[in-house]
Amino acid sequence: MKSGTANFKVVLPLALSGESEKYPQKFRELGAEFVGQHCSNDDEFIALAKDADAIITVGSIRPVPRKVIEGLERCRLISNTQIGYDSIDIAAATERGILVTNVPDYCVEEVSDHAMALILACARKIVHLNEAAKKGQWGLSASGIEIQQGIWPKMSRLQGQTLGLLGLGKVSRALVPKAQGFQLRVIAYDPYISPEVAQQIGVELVDLKRLLRESDFLSIHAALTPETRHIMNAEAFDQMKPTACLINTARGGFIDEAALYQALKEGKIAMAALDVTDPEPPDPQSPLLAMDNVISTAHSAFFSPTSEAERWYRPVAEVTWVMRGEWPRAVVNPQAKEKYVARWGAMKEPS
Numbered sequence: 001m002k003s004g005t006a007n008f009k010v011v012l013p014l015a016l017s018g019e020s021e022k023y024p025q026k027f028r029e030l031g032a033e034f035v036g037q038h039c040s041n042d043d044e045f046i047a048l049a050k051d052a053d054a055i056i057t058v059g060s061i062r063p064v065p066r067k068v069i070e071g072l073e074r075c076r077l078i079s080n081t082q083i084g085y086d087s088i089d090i091a092a093a094t095e096r097g098i099l100v101t102n103v104p105d106y107c108v109e110e111v112s113d114h115a116m117a118l119i120l121a122c123a124r125k126i127v128h129l130n131e132a133a134k135k136g137q138w139g140l141s142a143s144g145i146e147i148q149q150g151i152w153p154k155m156s157r158l159q160g161q162t163l164g165l166l167g168l169g170k171v172s173r174a175l176v177p178k179a180q181g182f183q184l185r186v187i188a189y190d191p192y193i194s195p196e197v198a199q200q201i202g203v204e205l206v207d208l209k210r211l212l213r214e215s216d217f218l219s220i221h222a223a224l225t226p227e228t229r230h231i232m233n234a235e236a237f238d239q240m241k242p243t244a245c246l247i248n249t250a251r252g253g254f255i256d257e258a259a260l261y262q263a264l265k266e267g268k269i270a271m272a273a274l275d276v277t278d279p280e281p282p283d284p285q286s287p288l289l290a291m292d293n294v295i296s297t298a299h300s301a302f303f304s305p306t307s308e309a310e311r312w313y314r315p316v317a318e319v320t321w322v323m324r325g326e327w328p329r330a331v332v333n334p335q336a337k338e339k340y341v342a343r344w345g346a347m348k349e350p351s
Contacts, residue, residue, distance in 0.1 A: 008323050011052040012036040013045050013062050023056075023316070030320060046071035054079065054319045059087035060280070066092040076344060077322045079315035082106065082302075083171075084251060086224045090333050097339030099322070101330045103314040105170065107302040111221075112174035114301035115249045118273035119163065119179070119217050122245035123156050127295050154270070156216075156243075159183040164215030166231070166254070167222030168193045168203065175219065176201050187211060190222070212239040217247060224251040232256065237263035245271040249301040252278030261288045275301040326350060 010027050014036070027034040035052075039045040045068050049055055054077040057064055064078055069092040078088060079101045093100050121127055128151050138144045163179045165172045165188040176186055180202060187204045189211040198205045208231075211218065218240070222228055232246065233256040240246075246269060248255060257278065263269050272288075273295040280299060282289060289296050302311075318328040326348045331337075341347070 008032040008054070009052045010034045010054045010056065010319055011049040012056045013039040013048055014058060026316060027319075030323060032319075032323060042067050049075065053077070054322060056081065056315045056319065057088070058082065059085055063087040064093075065089050069093055069096060069098065072096070072098070076340070077101065077319060077328060079318045079328070081311050081315050084224065085332055086251065086253070094333045094336040094339070097336050097343045099328060099331050099336055099340060100333050101315070101318045101328045102332055103311055104330050106311050106314065107304075107307040108170045108174050110304050110307050111171045111249050111301045112178060114275060114297070115171070115175050115219050115221070115247055116178045118247045118249070118275070118295065118297070119184075119219065119245070120158070120182075121295055122217065122247070122271045122273055123158050123161075125151050125155050128292075160185070161216040162187060162214050164188070164206075164211045164218040165190075165203070166211065166218065166220045167250070168198060168205075169221060169223070171249075172219075172221040173201060175221070176203055184217075187214060209239060212236055213241075215244055216241065217245050219247040220250045220254050222250060222254070224253050229253045230256040230259075232260065234259040234262065237268045240269050242267055242270065244269045245273065247273045249275040252276040252280060257286075257288055261291070264288075264291055264293055271295070273297075275299055321350075322347075324348075 008031065010032050012023060023034045023036060035048065037048055039048055039062065042065065045062070050071060050073055052072065052075055055075060056079050059080045059082055064087065066089045069089055075098050077099045078093060080088060081103060083102055083104060083106055085100060085102050088100055090100055129147065132147050132151060136143055137147050139147055159182065161184055163184045163186050165186065168188040168190040172188065179186055186202065187206045187210070188198060189206055189208050193205065195205045230253070232254055237259060255278070260272060264272060271293045275297045276299050288294060318330065321328050327350060329350060
């Protein structure tokens with residue numbers, strides 16, 4: 001089969017309203033077949049994508065485990081519509097010579113904005129004040145005793161406090177100037193970033209212990225790997241300030257939620273603002289999300305109409321490049337190229 005011929009098949013294993021409808025015409029114009037269909041389990045996914053040349057997937061909603069990958073007979077590319085790709089078995093794809101791409105610049109501004117909003121919500125107790133006002137309570141009035149005695153004493157000034165960043169990638173770097181605008185001191189833990197790079201953006205690199213010990217607000221922006229899973233555990237919470245707030249707009253798997261619940265209950269840290277959980281969606285009866293000192297925003301940090309347009313455009317571009325015999329641009333497993341070439345032949349380098 002040659003790239004660009006009509007028997008190039010592209011599969012989306014989800015039936016997303018307003019999205020899958022956009023693809024048939026686009027891929028027909030490119031000379032490819034497109035199939036978008038909801039798959040509720042791995043067997044349905046394999047049946048749909050067995051003969052697919054490329055798969056577009058929302059990894060966090062429809063994971064691509066080894067079982068699925070081993071059932072793909074002629075897949076060249078798995079193009080994920082998100083930054084994170086931990087829900088795709090990269091090792092299995094690499095073994096098969098299947099390229100995996102992501103959207104590395106997607107929703108960087110939205111997530112960094114959201115993280116800053118959660119920092120402000122923790123410092124200024126926005127959610128608590130809103131709930132109190134809707135109950136008829138009002139600051140400097142007879143009805144505002146709960147606000148005056150229970151909420152105001154916990155509010156703080158951002159200026160001079162320390163924001164700790166777990167990971168100093170694109171989202172963190174977008175957050176830094178926003179935090180510095182509020183005169184927060186910014187430190188970061190990231191073993192893959194040089195001190196010189198951090199210094200250029202006004203961030204001090206520290207080890208994990210210092211990050212935990214010094215942060216008034218600790219915001220997670222790393223890649224979820226076996227090494228970082230549950231990095232925020234009981235031992236970590238024991239090292240944090242009792243006034244500290246934990247913010248997570250990355251992946252739920254960074255946090256041992258049972259340990260977080262205990263830390264919040266025992267006052268080892270003050271608050272948690274969670275856009276993500278593990279699993280998702282969480283149990284509606286989750287004791288963690290029922291706590292007064294936990295804010296949840298239901299995995300919404302990524303969203304804006306602008307970011308959504310970018311999210312769906314980029315995978316189409318990646319598939320198009322492969323169809324035309326070119327290397328895709330945002331490959332997360334370049335080590336798969338040798339097996340890819342052995343199976344499908346050489347590809348043109350990006351111009």
